[in-house]
Amino acid sequence: MAYQIKSKIWIESNGKILLGEGRVQLLKAIKETGSLSKAAKKLKMSYKKAWGLIDAVNSIAEKEVVIKNIGGKSGGGTVLTEYGNSLIVTFEKINESCWKHLDKEIKKSKLG
């Protein structure tokens, strides 16, 4: 087949972007590293930008997505909540299901 169909999805709440591919990557990196600064570094993003994104996600989501532990014995760290994890799992599941649906649709169409 000569044509491919591509897609991008994102989740909004009251017209504000809650989650798109970039934010999901950031949340996954936080889950992996347990640290906002390490997550930002991993994605070659400034700490300030990562902080801003996380603040936006936390304020738009219905429940807390990320908990920032500032300082403390362990030197702080950033934790993805169970709710945050369910958001990224759902996002990726729906994204994959979207790709499959579109592949099926284009094969069914005159362009397939």
Add this chain to the structure above:
Amino acid sequence: MAYQIKSKIWIESNGKILLGEGRVQLLKAIKETGSLSKAAKKLKMSYKKAWGLIDAVNSIAEKEVVIKNIGGKSGGGTVLTEYGNSLIVTFEKINESCWKHLDKEIKKSKLG
């Protein structure tokens, strides 16, 4: 439901964008007006940009999408081919089917 899911689709051929929402709007305006300059004006786009987009679409598509009649008794004009029309019909059909699929998926999910 607090969350909405949004999407954007586009069609590629060999890694090059053939059609996205903007190009589809331009092709529809050409169909409606029979003129590239009127179509560009309708979409508040420069003639040069519209011409560039149409050139790209024609060179990437498997068959001719738009025919530019330069000059002539009727003063030229631009015509969407039958193939071009089938492309926009298919694009819009798949786009709508994608939205429906995503709505269903988010309702089914933990976020719905």
